[in-house]
Amino acid sequence: YERLGDFVRHAGCFAVMVIDEAHRLKEPTAAWTRHGFDIAAQVQNRYLLTGTPVLNREAELHTLLRLSGHPIGQLPLNEFCERFAGSPEFRKTLRAEIADWMLRRRKDVLPNLKGKRRQTVPVVLSQAERDEYNQIMRSDTHRFARLGALRQLLERVKVRIVADLMAELDVDDKVILFCEYQESVATLRDHCLKMGIGCVTLVGSDSPKKRQKAIDAFQQDQDCRVFIGTRSAAGTGYNLTAANYVFFLGLPWTPGLQDQAEDRAYRNGQLRLVVVKIPLAEDTIDQQLWQMLMDKRALASDLIDPEAEESSKKALAEII
Structure with a gap:
């Protein structure tokens, strides 16, 4: 993750982007997360792998959705939180929105x-x-x-x-x-x-x-x-x-x-x-x-x- 910045200028050469332990990119302002955004913008096929997509709060999922290319991930973070964070009903709505986007294996x-x-x-x-x-x-x-x-x-x-x-x-x-x-x-x-x-x-x-x-x-x-x-x-x-x-x-x-x-x-x-x-x-x-x-x-x-x-x-x- 510390070396993601080295790949930004070469990102256009890749057909697929796979991020293992993707929860490590949960903070949108972190340098390696910003590098991840820059790479993702140039790669059409993106796959994120993690056993813990949410560690603390709903907002962490916004970063993963943005990296993977889901339309909800393109919402401003404050709008995302207003619509999907803070209550079981909001979370239920978010779960329905991303159900077809996420494959879970127990x-x-x-x-x-x-x-x-x-x-x-x-x-x-x-x-x-x-x-x-x-x-x-x-x-x-x-x-x-x-x-x-x-x-x-x-x-x-x-x-x-x-x-x-x-x-x-x-x-x-x-x-x-x-x-x-x-x-x-x-x-x-x-x-x-x-x-x-x-x-x-x-x-x-x-x-x-x-x-x-x-x-x-x-x-x-x-x-x-x-x-x-x-x-x-x-x-x-x-x-x-x-x-x-x-x-x-x-x-x-x-x-x-x-x-x-x-x-x-x-x-x-x-x-x-x-x-x-x-x-x-x-x-x-x-x-x-x-x-x-x-x-x-x-x-x-x-x-x-x-x-x-x-x-x-x-x-x-x-x-x-």
């Missing part, structure tokens, strides 16, 4: 998949953890700084919960642990080493060679049972079908990011039921964020799911 077209089960796990803070949580809540720091501190605290709390969950797994089970912070990755790695559990890690600073080595070890070595990574680095683009469990220590901001991370295990080549476990700390921001994720999942379903009849971070920051 995982059930892959006959070998055994399914995916998502479970939440209640977490009760200790008194010391609750005191620290309340202290952060009462601090006079900027609310986004408070939000980050609270999320880091809750992720530290969940390390012991995830350790208990791992102890319940059978010897032939493998698990992916997704964290939001690198400190949690290091803590979990140290825990696995102390317990004699084979593990690998993947974080954003790892080289491509180191990443591939970790993936190969997890996929091929039966003694390597735990894959620990930051969701931002390991949550897309990798095949980790050796895992039949996925645990989240922290919650992403959108259901699309969560789904993509889960689908490192739940994808073609997976022969076992995939169980996703999500620890949620009671009486904390975890519960508000989880509700926001469910609300956004319903919004995406209104737009995309033919059977179905704003920013998380800002909203959650307002709460605290």
